[in-house]
Amino acid sequence: MCSDHAPAVEIPAVNGTNGVTNGRRQPKLPYQQHHSDERSNTGRFQIIESTLREGEQFANAFYDTETKIKIATALSDFGVEYIELTSPVASPQSRADCEAICKLGLKAKILTHVRCTMEDAKVAVATGVDGVDVVIGTSQILRDHSHHKSMAEITETAIEVVKWIKSQGVEVRFSSEDSFRSNIVDLLSLYQAVDKAGCDRVGVADTVGVATPRQVYKLVRTLRDVVSCDIETHFHNDTMCAVANAHAALEAGATHVDTSVLGIGERNGITPLGGLLARMIVESPDYVKSRYKLAKLKEIEDLVADVVQVNVPFNNPITGYSAFSHKAGIHSKAILAKPETYEILNPSDWGVKRWIHFSSRLTGWNAIKSRAGQLGLIITDEQAKLLTQKIKAMADVRPLAIDDTDSIIRSFCLEHQPEDQPDQ
Amino acid sequence: MCSDHAPAVEIPAVNGTNGVTNGRRQPKLPYQQHHSDERSNTGRFQIIESTLREGEQFANAFYDTETKIKIATALSDFGVEYIELTSPVASPQSRADCEAICKLGLKAKILTHVRCTMEDAKVAVATGVDGVDVVIGTSQILRDHSHHKSMAEITETAIEVVKWIKSQGVEVRFSSEDSFRSNIVDLLSLYQAVDKAGCDRVGVADTVGVATPRQVYKLVRTLRDVVSCDIETHFHNDTMCAVANAHAALEAGATHVDTSVLGIGERNGITPLGGLLARMIVESPDYVKSRYKLAKLKEIEDLVADVVQVNVPFNNPITGYSAFSHKAGIHSKAILAKPETYEILNPSDWGVKRWIHFSSRLTGWNAIKSRAGQLGLIITDEQAKLLTQKIKAMADVRPLAIDDTDSIIRSFCLEHQPEDQPDQ
DSSP: OEEOOOOOOOOOOOTTTTTEETTEEOOOOGGGOSOOOTTOOTTSOEEEEOTTTGGGGSTTOOOOHHHHHHHHHHHHHHTOSEEEEOOTTSOHHHHHHHHHHHTTOOSSEEEEEEESSHHHHHHHHHTTOSEEEEEEEOSHHHIIIIIOOOHHHHHHHHHHHHHHHHHTTOEEEEEEESGGGSOHHHHHHHHHHHHHTTOSEEEEEETTSOOOHHHHHHHHHHHHTTOSSEEEEEEBOTTSOHHHHHHHHHHTTOOEEEEBGGGOSSTTOBOBHHHHHHHHHHHOHHHHHHHSOGGGHHHHHHHHHHHTTOOOOTTOTTTSTTTTEEOSHHHHHHHHHOGGGTOSSOGGGGTOOEEEOOSSTTOOHHHHHHHHHHTTOOOOHHHHHHHHHHHHHHHTTSOOOHHHHHHHHHHHHHHHOOTTOOOO | OEEOOOOOOOOOOOTTTTTEETTEEOOOOGGGOSOOOTTOOTTSOEEEEOTTTGGGGSTTOOOOHHHHHHHHHHHHHHTOSEEEEOOTTSOHHHHHHHHHHHTTOOSSEEEEEEESSHHHHHHHHHTTOSEEEEEEEOSHHHIIIIIOOOHHHHHHHHHHHHHHHHHTTOEEEEEEESGGGSOHHHHHHHHHHHHHTTOSEEEEEETTSOOOHHHHHHHHHHHHTTOSSEEEEEEBOTTSOHHHHHHHHHHTTOOEEEEBGGGOSSTTOBOBHHHHHHHHHHHOHHHHHHHSOGGGHHHHHHHHHHHTTOOOOTTOTTTSTTTTEEOSHHHHHHHHHOGGGTOSSOGGGGTOOEEEOOSSTTOOHHHHHHHHHHTTOOOOHHHHHHHHHHHHHHHTTSOOOHHHHHHHHHHHHHHHOOTTOOOO
């Protein structure tokens, strides 16, 4: 059964207030014990949406120009602050598409992502983008097996490229690649150098999906005290930590998070747009609701899933088939009484509905009584308990469809003919 | 193209050694900077596999007896230490199935999960299980809207139930429900009381998926100093932190993690078995490989996906369609030279293969040269670069199938007729 009457989840605000009221600190529950120190940007982050760059590196992605424009327009309308596009150096059409999207005049700023070389930077700036994201591998393994450059060479080129892009009046981000397998001294020295060269953002990238939230927190917190510019973060999801890592980065002072719709990207992808927002709305509901058109998330996910020919995973956050389904009797009873008992997210914020199962051996009499009510059949608690035993006995033998259960409910009510039963 | 020759990922061991060699601490990379303090159990955790309990609460799950036995047997063979079953109180068949699985003599210990009451405990013990997992909601919201019991009543019953189960020679776990929205003093007092009553494990449960890794770390680390028994943890995945939270719990001293196959459970489920192992193998490869038959993971996931009628998500860790696919030219080049450049997991550990894309506008000449080699066509670097331009030009216009690209490669090679070209 669907229930629409979920009030907003009542979470005491912890951000910004430091938990102090009337001069006394308020006691906190364990889930509220996050740092609300001045570094934390969990209530003021920005999204760099990379479905059109990282997402194009997903196995199935082939975007024609029209598709790219459709996705970019939808993302800008959704409210993401930046849209990142494939390098114009990748192919002639990539370049033409980049130029076309820059001319759309979208609200979101347009970025493109290129290698940290003067050649790539020049092509990038010429497309008319608002900003250029440059990147180079800094771990020993990438230096040995990918580009064979020393840290001194990397630093020298990075400074030249950053300065040149800034001289063109264009925003610039410098990111290391494989940051978490890079030497920390090398990393911090490089970031400090590009910061001094006028970089708008430095990027920390977990290119292989190896980092854990505590490692992310530690690195970003250290970096926060080294550079004065913004800090962008990029997390692959190989070990399923991409959302938690993004959250930890924001807690430590990062300012920007890279996402893609459904997380698509190289291998099993990066921090998904929906997953990040599910995480962040718990902590910063006002901020998230004020910036992003959450009810449009499902439409954008369906669009991208269709383009890259995948199914939205059954367990996708928020929009997955089962994200708001409740089944065990104990859960259903409490959800019927007060949805916040078993929901930290409010489906109505996202334009989706909850679903309470009543056709299984795990069902409880509260769900059955509620279903009878939806069918216009009024029964007592005692009758509901008896009826539930019958339904559980049937569901113990075979899977029950909703129609099966509804038939059992109707037949039970006919049999018991309560005097005040509406005739139907 | 598939490449099979991945050597094991060479990660310097950090667990157990404390990073000290020849009396000197070794410098560490950022991803190695986790705590290797004595509390951490990242190298000695146990899995409580709950596909047959939490997983039965997934919207689509209907398990007949034969299916339950098949899943339980596969999980035990895989190597999980515990298998948790639906409460025998849920329905007569649930009880009969629980008894049947106890009689199989599986290597894994069999648990069942019941409400914290004497009535449920007695039914549970009578089934012949190795252990009983009892649970009760401790947050104010669950106490108000679910069971209406005070903390004093909860504590009194919990002590009685724990003592009685122990008196029957059966293992017992006491878990709070919604732990992260419970009062910390209430929680710790209750855990301390059941620990003193002889509990084998206390359970911390993020029932609504609200917690973040740093909150988990803090709570479990505090709890570790309060109780002497083992600590089990259970994380829902509503905000996509379930794997990171389980990892943080182990770092903080938890001993057991609840999982389900593909993460199935209420709403969008809990920490998935495969996701947890993907995370843990990075840190503790020897431990994970010694205990679990990783090459069987895909078979178990396919079995469960089939039973509950879902597709394995395209982005599932390890076994997802794209988990080991590489597409961008820079990635492919490095993967061909050394897979560890862009893979922190080794597909051969899991009996799966990597895939390097060569049919897209993002491809690079190294991937094309390698593909030509697979076709028995030897070309020079210069020829490969020229050929790659042709392929990228085609892929810029429309999606290319593998056959299309292979045709372009063959036709190019015919045209250029290198003298040493094998005739085919």
